[in-house]
Amino acid sequence: MSRLLSTPISVFALAALSGGAMFAQSFTGTWQGALKIPQAPNGELRIVLKISTAANDKLAGEFYTIDQSSPGIPATLTASGSTIKMTVERINATYEGKMAPDGKTVSGTFNQGAALHLDFTRATPETAWTIPEPPPPPKAMDPKADPSFDVATIKPSDPNRPGWGLGRDQEGIFHTQNTTVADLARYAFTAHLKQLIGLPAWAETEKFDVLGKPDMPGFSTTPQMRTMVRKLLVERFSLAYHKEKKEIPVYAVTVAKGGPKIQPETQPLPGPAFGGAPQRGFQGRSATMAEFASIMQSQFMDLPVVDQTGLGDTRYTFILKFTPDPTMHGFGGTFDAQTPAPAADDAPPDLFSAMVQQLGLRLQKAKAAVDVIVIDKIEKPSAN
Numbered sequence: 001m002s003r004l005l006s007t008p009i010s011v012f013a014l015a016a017l018s019g020g021a022m023f024a025q026s027f028t029g030t031w032q033g034a035l036k037i038p039q040a041p042n043g044e045l046r047i048v049l050k051i052s053t054a055a056n057d058k059l060a061g062e063f064y065t066i067d068q069s070s071p072g073i074p075a076t077l078t079a080s081g082s083t084i085k086m087t088v089e090r091i092n093a094t095y096e097g098k099m100a101p102d103g104k105t106v107s108g109t110f111n112q113g114a115a116l117h118l119d120f121t122r123a124t125p126e127t128a129w130t131i132p133e134p135p136p137p138p139k140a141m142d143p144k145a146d147p148s149f150d151v152a153t154i155k156p157s158d159p160n161r162p163g164w165g166l167g168r169d170q171e172g173i174f175h176t177q178n179t180t181v182a183d184l185a186r187y188a189f190t191a192h193l194k195q196l197i198g199l200p201a202w203a204e205t206e207k208f209d210v211l212g213k214p215d216m217p218g219f220s221t222t223p224q225m226r227t228m229v230r231k232l233l234v235e236r237f238s239l240a241y242h243k244e245k246k247e248i249p250v251y252a253v254t255v256a257k258g259g260p261k262i263q264p265e266t267q268p269l270p271g272p273a274f275g276g277a278p279q280r281g282f283q284g285r286s287a288t289m290a291e292f293a294s295i296m297q298s299q300f301m302d303l304p305v306v307d308q309t310g311l312g313d314t315r316y317t318f319i320l321k322f323t324p325d326p327t328m329h330g331f332g333g334t335f336d337a338q339t340p341a342p343a344a345d346d347a348p349p350d351l352f353s354a355m356v357q358q359l360g361l362r363l364q365k366a367k368a369a370v371d372v373i374v375i376d377k378i379e380k381p382s383a384n
């Protein structure tokens with residue numbers, strides 16, 4: 001779930017790739033504006049953009065979403081005449097605007113899958129908004145701890161509420177939206193649906209919202225959170241199961257010829273974050289290749305996906321743009337339901353080509369011995 005409202009951000013340099021010193025100087029200063037977003041506090045998200053002139057008359061700056069108390073987002077910026085363009089790769093967003101003749105405002109469009117009007121006004125010392133200090137990083141849970149949910153609520157999802165989600169907030173509280181028991185089991189066991197044997201039909205259709213607060217302080221690791229969800233399934237859904245090892249068809253992720261093209265994350269998070277429609281760019285933030293394989297198998301592929309890259313526990317941040325196969329499903333629904341298909345001339349390559357071209361990784365069919373989870377018993381959830 002990689003959205004502007006929940007994406008952690010960091011300081012960056014904005015590089016002007018075109019435009020001379022005259023144009024670069026005209027854009028220097030502090031700019032501020034607000035995106036109209038209904039789910040944001042007060043219906044808007046305030047943005048501050050600080051631009052200065054760096055070496056070689058290029059632009060440098062910082063971009064803040066100040067209602068989130070976040071540091072700057074890495075981005076690139078170009079200026080040509082009165083037009084400025086910005087790409088915010090970490091959140092897969094773009095902005096293009098035009099400066100007014102008086103140099104006091106820039107009017108344009110911010111796009112993160114949906115086009116939103118965004119006007120910037122040049123700030124003065126008297127009108128500039130205060131940029132709050134970012135919150136300290138969450139304290140990690142003891143990696144040797146064996147946590148459970150101290151408090152957990154499970155309720156049927158609102159059928160009128162769109163979207164899908166499964167993750168943790170900044171305080172380490174687990175929450176889901178419109179998730180099935182099959183979704184929970186796939187997460188808990190790091191398994192593909194084909195690795196879950198014996199699920200009843202309702203486990204793949206009835207949807208629940210889950211909230212779970214760990215019984216000890218700190219931000220849990222992903223394996224610790226998976227353990228807590230397994231315990232939840234046992235305690236609240238009466239899950240009984242056993243494991244078997246079987247050699248079955250899979251997709252194997254390996255390093256392509258020429259080596260990986262992805263770069264290690266310089267500011268790794270305690271756990272990974274994923275989101276975005278493939279046509280616009282599916283983003284992985286602070287993810288190991290094993291975690292990337294896990295999300296690929298749970299969200300996109302018709303077979304389990306196995307990490308065979310040998311890249312270990314290194315965490316990477318990347319964006320993968322591809323045209324999904326019609327049989328694939330994205331977060332909470334089909335891709336067609338999430339975003340219109342791009343024009344043929346603009347369509348990104350298929351997944352297998354995109355993996356090689358953009359990430360330096362290869363995805364191909366193979367056979368591998370994997371764990372199969374045999375469901376001996378499971379029931380609808382007990383009352384809260």
